Amino acid sequence: MGSHTDSTDPYDTDDSLPAPVTPAGRDGLAAILARPERAVIALDFDGTLAPIVADPEQARAHPEAVPALAALAPKVAAVAVVTGRPAGVAVRHGGFAGVAGLEHLVVLGHYGAERWDAVTGTVNAPAPHPGVAAARAELPGFLDRIGAWQGTWIEEKGRAVAVHTRRASDPQAAFEALRAPLTDLAGRHGLIVEPGRMVLELRPPGMDKGVALSEYAREISAESVLYAGDDLGDLPAFGAVDKLRSDGTPGLLVCSGSDEVTELRERADLVVDGPAGVVHLLRALADRIG
Template sequence: MGTHTTDSTDPTNPMDPLPVPATQAGRDGLAALLASPRTAVIGLDFDGTLAPIVADPDQARAHPEAVPALAALAPGVASVAVITGRPAGVAVRYGGFAGVPGLEHLTVLGHYGAERWDAVTGTVSAPAPHPGVAAARAELPGLLDRAGAWPGTWIEEKGRAVAVHTRRATDPQAAFEALRVPLTDLATRHGLIVEPGRMVLELRPPGMDKGMALGEYVREIGAESVLYAGDDLGDLPAFAAVDKLRSDGVPGLLVCSGSTEVTQLSDRADLVVDGPAGVVRLLRALAAQLG
């Protein structure tokens, strides 16, 4: 349903054109945002949307032009929310969001909304960790050994969640598929769920997802329009939340940060852009329109 922009424009060019969504619902969402930007929420995933996907998630950093684009756009809208599976504090560090003029009211909803960082206070608020995460983490090394070790597969500690990455395995997709069932069984035993992503399986507590986080935040702000951009399976609930908001009379624009690894989002999106560089161009074009 979406349409691709191109990477032919200079990523530092402030005069990037504003792309046209492929769907009527998307065009209505964009028109509502432009007509009343100070009642609009901009929701953004982090990895794959603001930050390029890298082999080692600890090396992920926001696109170099992402923060300047956000700082140009944020003062003109009701709020910008980064919604991520990462711990909120990690996303803030890797994004470079703290102390940036123009981003005083940026919010980061980490661990799918279980944690929250607000730029205005610079602090993270969060509930107590789920005990099942520590229990599952303790069993993971033995489980991976029994599954055949899968050279290159590794465990990422995420505080309130734990993830198994297969991107560096000899056959990433085969490792991903082989581990899906045993990891799901492990998660179930400890009261957790498995969140699949781009060559990663994350074990985390149930009860929150990006859709719930986005919907609650939009209601908190009292937003009258919403844009959400994401790239992975974990962003599908946020897409569904925007669909629900649309049915309730709140216009919305769904943006896919394009990926050949995940087609479910591009099939649902109103607009498909070319990865984080394309997201940056979209944010900058919106800022120029509002300026």
């Protein structure tokens, strides 16, 4: 079980590399540093590269995130942003397109169902699941009927649809009250519910961040993997790294610290202070690799 580094002095110097608190994490970091050209650096977007905001449309990458990624990406096999957002939206909100140094970047959007490649600048994706459109059409009346419309709002995500409770008078109570009814609604349309930080997302089954990360690591024959995330949707990616480690591929699990979700913090090898801490880690890795 991981734990936070000393919150009063998390880094010895501005350019120091934070130390994992677990043996497996230390092995993962050592493998990344030993052969960075065979390492995959994978990161969630919201809450990891971008601060959480009340309106997801206003979310933008931390101002130092792209420079940090551009410094690190040429030194590793690949950087992968693994997100529940549409790939194109993450690219726009992240400011990833056309940046020198990010040629090794891919964005695996909609939990891996979509893929944007920096080399081509294009998104590859299958046809959308018909249940998403059906659920989206039913949601406003559904929320109104169960008395949960006040303070909640619907986010259109193309291949998914999400209900946010962060603006409700009691966001956690609204989240808990909606979880079971929305799970029933999703099931009627062949979808599943993915819970997050004050958000419940209805999306097709079969893909998650763990599947996306495992398949990508296998595709490029990664010899080590770092994954950083902050939310419940990142747990499958943590599980994928655990599986890779059990199969002999070292890995490092990083939690972008949050008081709203504790599960990742408890499983992480290293906890950093939100997106600013993630940026620091990326910079320190790039500096250490040289």
